[in-house]
Amino acid sequence: MRRIDVITVSLAIFVGGGLLYIVFQAIGLDGLSAGVWSQALLVIVVLAWTSSYLFRVANKDMTYNQQLKDYEDAVLQKRLEEMTPEELEKLQQEIEQEE
Known part of the structure; x- marks a missing residue:
């Protein structure tokens, strides 16, 4: 969540509390009870x-975790693209041996 989103949500909660107070007073609660319930x-x-x-x-x-994962995926993709066909073949053989 970005900083502006947090500010917006916080402001909405603050305004919502005031509106709840007004609504509770409008339905017949006294000021103290309306304040407690809101x-x-x-x-x-x-x-x-x-x-x-x-x-x-x-x-x-x-x-942050999503950005880190995207970065790691991009680094691995870049390394794969830079590998020669011989290195790719060797890597594939290593993977097959592990399985």
């Missing part, structure tokens, strides 16, 4: 957001 829902949302982030970290489904 904060409780915001805490749940933030915990869910944080847990989804931690889940992606645990599964290594992060942007």
Whole structure:
């Protein structure tokens, strides 16, 4: 997630909390109860957001990991393209021997 995305989501959560407060007051809760319920829902949302982030970290489904994998694939592809036909044949024989 890019920095601007985090700022946007954070701002949306902040504005959403204010809107929840207004909605709870509109349905008849007093100011204190509306504040408590809107904060409780915001805490749940933030915990869910944080847990989804931690889940992606645990599964290594992060942007950095994907960029690193793409780079490694590109390096290996470049090395294969630079190999002579004899080197490719030797590599293929080594792979077949390992299997």
